[in-house]
Amino acid sequence: MRRSTFPPPPPRAPEGVQENVLLAPRTTLCVGGPAAHFLEARDETKVLEALAWARKQGIDVAFLGGGSNVLVADRGFDGLVLRVAIGGINHAMEGDRVTLSAGAGVSWDALVAMAVEHGWAGLECLSGIPGDVGAAPIQNIGAYGQEAGDTITFVYCIDRRSGATVGIDRAGCRFGYRDSIFKRRGRGRFVVVGVTFSLQRNGPATVRYPELERFLRSEGAGASPSLAEVRQAVLELRRRKSMLLESGDENARSAGSFFVNPTLDEEEWARARARIEAAGVLGGGESIPQFPASGGRVKVPAAWLIERAGFHKGSGEGTVGLSTKHALAIVNRGGATAEDILRFARRLRDGVLARFGVRLVPEPVFLGFQPHEIEDLVGH
Ligand SMILES: Cc1cc2nc3c(=O)[nH]c(=O)nc-3n(C[C@H](O)[C@H](O)[C@H](O)COP(=O)(O)OP(=O)(O)OC[C@H]3O[C@@H](n4cnc5c(N)ncnc54)[C@H](O)[C@@H]3O)c2cc1C
Structure with missing residues (x-):
């Protein structure tokens, strides 16, 4: 006979799981309470082990990369926060194409820097975006005329329904403006473990964004600037707007743009224009x-709407304000709570809505909130 205890002991936590880990220092906004459990998973086996443990325990799981696009609730997250820290970069050449693959935990900007250094075109305008490779497909990061989805060929994920690793091709990712399947139907289902890009060997830099074009011209760049010149120009433009994470920058505690740029259909655009x-x-x-914008829509810069609604750069309320350099970035000036950030975000949203009839929708992901606490902001 086998000796047993009743009730059976709870499943042992995978090695490395920490309890009660503060999330604020793991996010760029630096707000929010603790994760009940936290694990940094350095390979797929660890991710699977952690998912199985959380399932047996009946606890929720949330995924975290560099924390540059999340707002964590003051109460924190009463489940397991999994940091997917899978590393590794490799590449293969075929003709003038380079297939570049990186683990979800690789620093996004390190990958871009490497591509630029090797003369592989396709990511240069995405220089300086904080965070990890694994988060890039989630909102299809974009800047200065490029989006990650332009060059992503496959996103490798653990499908939590089957436990299998699947490769989702570009069409399957359904990339849109700050959008993908991972934010919609696949939300919470797929854990990104790696991403593959197709880049052009010795290809030309993408210079299609007017502000970037003007800046390069003013710097005396020739008609065909190099990838390195474009990277430097993008980094400088971002620095001027505090859109680079640099220590000592008074605007550093932010999640970048707090609202996405509204894209309006013909009727909405006509109404907004009149207002x-x-x-x-x-x-x-x-x-x-x-x-x-795609589908015949019109994209209006949210920063412009915010400023014209009367909220100026650097204005704010105590611990929270707008960046002194960018009207779209909400900044934790020090000691802000998640509630403070939400209150200020609602003020901006309501101001723009009342003035111009355009509803701004937040870009960051809300972690640890009850649906009813944020549904007026996110709309679902
Ligand atoms: C100063 C600043 C400038 C920025 N500029 C830009 C910009 O120009 N363009 C732009 O698009 N964004 C920008 N951002 C937003 C942000 O950097 C990007 O969205 C980035 O991709 C987030 O990466 P992260 O690793 O920090 O993700 P996190 O903030 O940790 O997570 C973001 C979301 O991705 C999910 N996630 C993360 N990793 C995984 C994974 N492995 N599997 C499944 N889900 C995962 C999280 O659950 C969460 O829902 C900026 C942010 C800051 C602070």
């Missing part, structure tokens, strides 16, 4: 900044 024109916020001869 903006009637509000008398346009200078003589000034037109509303706008960019074409």
Whole structure:
């Protein structure tokens, strides 16, 4: 007969699981309470082990990369926060294409720097975006005329439904503006373990974003700037807006852009245009900044709407304010709580809505909140 105890002991936590780990220092906004359990998983086996343990324990799991696009609730997260820290970069050449693969835990900017150094085109405009490779496909990161989804060929994930590792191709990722399947139907289902990109060997740099083009011209770059020149230009433009994470920067505690740029259909755009024109916020001869978006929609810069609604760079309330260099970044000036951030975000959202009839939607992911606490912001 086998000796047993009743009730059976709870499953042993995988090695490395820590209890009650503060999340604030693991996010760039530096707010939020603790994770009940926290694990840094350096390989797929560890991720699987952690998922199995959490399932047996009946606890929720959330995934964290560099914490540069999350707002953690003041109460923290009453489950397991899994930091997918799988490393490794490799590449293969075929003709003028380079297939570049990186583990989810590789620093995004380190990967971009490496590609630029080797003369592999396709990621250069995405220089300086904080965070890890594994988060890049989640919101299809983008800047200065490129998006990660332009060059991603496969996103390798653990499918939590089957426990199998699957490769999701670009079409399957359903990339859109700050959007992908991982934010929609696949939300919470897929754990990204690695990403593969197809880059062009000795390819030309992408210079299609007017601000980048103007800056390169003002710096005396030739008609075909190198990948390195474009990377340096993007880094400098980002630095000027405090969109680079640099220690000592008073605007550093942020999640970058707090709202996505609204993309309006024809009717919404006509209504917004009428409201903006009637509000008398346009200078003589000034037109509303706008960019074409997919599906015939019009993208209006959220930063412009925020400023014209009367919220100026550097303005704010005590512990929370707008970046002094960018009207789209909400900054924790020191000692802010998640509630403070949300209150300020709602003030901006309501101000823009009341003035121009355009509803701003946050970009960061909310972690540890009850749905009813944030549904007015995220809309689901
Ligand atoms: C100063 C600053 C500038 C920024 N500029 C830009 C910009 O120009 N363009 C842009 O698009 N974004 C920008 N961002 C936002 C942010 O850097 C990106 O969204 C980045 O991809 C987030 O990476 P992360 O590793 O920090 O992810 P986290 O913030 O840790 O996580 C973000 C989301 O991804 C999920 N996630 C992370 N890793 C995994 C994984 N392995 N598997 C499954 N889900 C995962 C998390 O659960 C969460 O939902 C900026 C942020 C800051 C602070």
